[in-house]
Amino acid sequence: MMVVILIMFMIAIMKTASPCRRIEQDLSGVLQIPSNVSSSTNCLSIMRKQITAIPGRAFSRLQNLTRLVISRNDMLENINAFAFTRLPLLTEIYISDNGALRSIKASAFSDLPKLQTISIINAIHLIHIHSDAFKNITRLKHLEISNTGLKRFPNFAKIHSTAESFQFEMKDNIDIRRVPSNAFRGLCTQHISKIMLCRNGIKKVASDAFNGTKIGSLSLKGNKQLTHINRNAFVGSSELEILDISNTALKSLPRCNLSGLLVLIAESAHNLKKLPDVKLFTKLQRANLTYPSHCCPFKKIYRNGSGNENPCPNPKIYKFLNLSCPNFTLVTCTPTKDAFNPCEDIMSVPLRALMWIISVLALVGNAAVLLVLLGSRSKLTVPRFLMCHLAFSDLCMGIYLIIIATVDMLTRGLYYNWAIDWQTGLGCSVAGFFTVFASELSVFTLTAITLERWHTITHALRLDRKLRLRHACVVMTAGWIFSSIAALLPTVGVSSYGKVSICLPMDVESPMAQVYVVSLLLFNILAFFCVCGCYLSIYLTVRNPSSVRAHADTRVAKRMAVLIFTDFVCMAPISVFAVSAALKLPLITVSDAKLLLVLFYPINSCSNPFLYAFFTHTFRRDFFLLTARFGLFKTRAQIYRTESSSCQ
Ligand SMILES: *[C@@H]1O[C@H](CO)[C@@H](O)[C@H](O)[C@H]1NC(C)=O
Ligand SMILES: *[C@@H]1O[C@H](CO)[C@@H](O)[C@H](O)[C@H]1NC(C)=O
Ligand SMILES: *[C@@H]1O[C@H](CO)[C@@H](O)[C@H](O)[C@H]1NC(C)=O
Ligand SMILES: *[C@@H]1O[C@H](CO)[C@@H](O)[C@H](O)[C@H]1NC(C)=O
Ligand SMILES: *[C@@H]1O[C@H](CO)[C@@H](O)[C@H](O)[C@H]1NC(C)=O
Ligand SMILES: *[C@@H]1O[C@H](CO)[C@@H](O)[C@H](O)[C@H]1NC(C)=O
Ligand SMILES: *[C@@H]1O[C@H](CO)[C@@H](O)[C@H](O)[C@H]1NC(C)=O
Ligand SMILES: *[C@@H]1O[C@H](CO)[C@@H](O)[C@H](O)[C@H]1NC(C)=O
Ligand SMILES: *[C@@H]1O[C@H](CO)[C@@H](O)[C@H](O)[C@H]1NC(C)=O
Secondary structure, eight states: OHHHHHHHHHHHHHHHTOOOEEOOSOOEEEOOOOTTSOTTOOEEEEESOEEEEEOTTTTTTOTTOOEEEEEOOTTOOEEOTTTTOOOTTOOEEEEEOOTTOOEEOTTSEEOOTTOOEEEEEEETTOOEEOTTSEEOOTTOOEEEEEEEOOOSOOOOTTOOBOOSSEEEEOOOOTTOOEEOTTTTTTTBSSEEEEEEOTTOOOOEEOTTTTTTOEEEEEEOTTOTTOOEEOTTTTTTOBOOOEEEOTTOOOSSOOOSOGGGOSEEEOTTOTTOOOOOOGGGOSSOOEEEOSOGGGGHHHHTOEESSSSOOOSOSOHHHHHHTTOOOOOOEEOEEESOOOTTSOSSOSSOHHHHHHHHHHHHHHHHHHHHHHHHHHHOOSOOOHHHHHHHHHHHHHHHHHHHHHHHHHHHHHTTTOHHHHHHHHHHSHHHHHHHHHHHHHHHHHHHHHHHHHHHHHHHHHTTTOGGGOOOHHHHHHHHHHHHHHHHHHHHGGGGTSSOGGGSTTOOOOOOOSHHHHHHHHHHHHHHHHHHHHHHHHHHHHHHHHHSTTSTTGGGHHHHHHHHHHHHHHHHHHHHHHHHHHHHHHTTOOSSOHHHHHHHHHHTTTHHHHHHIIIIIITSHHHHHHHHHHHHHTTSSHHHHHHHHHHHHHHO
């Protein structure tokens, strides 16, 4: 019994696996099926023939045909009207690699009750498929039209398939620019499992393009010029579960029913900088996106199937307490956050307030210093000239801080959605420019001021070696050029400001960028030691009992200590961070770096106005003289006026 079944089974296999009948005659001109081809043939392949056309009803004699392959016929130009019509058993048609094929005429594929697969591929001269070419193919399950020269979307409205799990593929048709309205209406009345429109030249998807369909998965991947999907494109369609818009130029997600979406794939979609509110994706399970920051909001969404946020944020604790935690799923989202893009706002809440205080202090303090110095009528001395530059650079730092604080305020709670716009935009470059320019010019000017003091004190009695304004001008011009170059380099590709939300040049990917960061650091360290050396020398000079200024000893020493201390406090943490960044050792995270940024980095900018201006005698004199011109503090001004005249 078993043996009989086995033999019958083998016969059945041999029958179904019978090789495809090939037409042996070298046909030329219009295809004619030779009379010795048996009418019971069920599989026919026409390959490498010199035919130019397939005429109407060419296969009508072969009523038992189930599979037809027409391939590599280099002269085949036309598939005429009714070419494949009325073949009751035909299930598959493959038309591939016919390089000269130009047109498919009306009703070519019509009234084919068993046809399941149509595949038309690699026909780059195929520019015309008649709008009635596909008609009444009720069992059609798989339709593919790929790598053709079509310029317009073919008409599928008369197919009227009723097959389950239909798959539609249209790939690599680089001249198809548009998906028209109702493009798929009439294709299939059932749920269409896949519509693949990959790597075509599609630029636009018209309104109502998917009207009358139920699509499971839609892929628009690789349509590099696709910028516009009409907001009504998905009107009249339903059940979209998987959407792939990778490698397109879309700026926003299409307005489809996001609440049904299970999978969203948008890799290399670099123009998609914002996502809608994640609460709209009530069923999403997986998202493959372009930017790490877009995955941030998904981390917080746990669901129990109804789209609500998870009431038990920490399942482990719930388990420990033996409480039942409601069922929830987590959205798997890639790429996950990296070290440079932690899922957080620019500033945390406590830092936010501090940031405002510090930035306002830096802005107001330095603006006041500049105003007084520039408004003063007394002669411009070298120290005052240098002081102007110091105040200006510290003002720039204030501008940077206020830019960051403002952006932080505007994007709070939603920074992940603004991250790309901000970090790749002009704003971040401008902010980054200000901060690097300001810090370098500030350090440079501080060094210049210290050197000038040291020079004046150690050469106090030698008038011939007195520093003149033009020397100072030359030095500061060099400082400006140096700082500008240092600040411009990241905008032209050496390192970059866009790597982190606070727009500092933290990009050390390339060796050039590493050299850049390390040189900035070395410059700052060098300047620091220079300042220390000068003050030591000054201290030793004034301590000398023979010095005329011995009485100023302790006062100078104290102020020196404060200056060096603030300078050091400002420098040290930044240096640690810069070293760790440059060596790619994660000693400190970006979140901690923000703390440094707010607490230490601007210390100089805030304290310089006090240390170098407000607390000095000459500055106070200038201040009261200036206010006196506007009718304020007249008596104080008088004191300073008499004092200064008595001194001279
Ligand atoms: C049909 O006839 C041609 C000659 O006319 C011959 O070359 C070919 O082998 C025949 N094919 C079959 C399937 O008998
Ligand atoms: C088609 O196949 C059936 C059975 O498989 C057979 O009875 C019939 O004669 C065939 N028709 C032709 C035209 O050969
Ligand atoms: C569709 O094709 C089937 C079988 O070929 C035929 O019986 C039917 O009449 C056709 N329907 C239309 C509307 O042409
Ligand atoms: C959408 O399709 C329905 C039938 O499925 C049709 O009645 C309606 O006119 C179509 N809408 C548009 C705008 O073409
Ligand atoms: C979106 O889809 C869900 C389920 O797929 C359905 O319940 C809901 O009504 C749809 N909303 C709209 C506006 O079509
Ligand atoms: C999406 O990302 C997952 C990893 O999270 C990966 O396994 C999968 O292959 C990706 N899918 C696509 C289509 O890129
Ligand atoms: C989901 O959570 C909500 C409240 O958070 C609850 O009302 C609902 O019953 C839960 N649904 C399921 C399926 O657990
Ligand atoms: C924890 O819950 C399980 C059932 O979910 C129960 O069998 C067990 O006794 C509970 N343990 C305690 C300590 O309540
Ligand atoms: C949780 O979800 C899984 C699958 O989503 C389901 O099999 C399971 O029954 C659910 N458990 C509860 C308690 O709802």
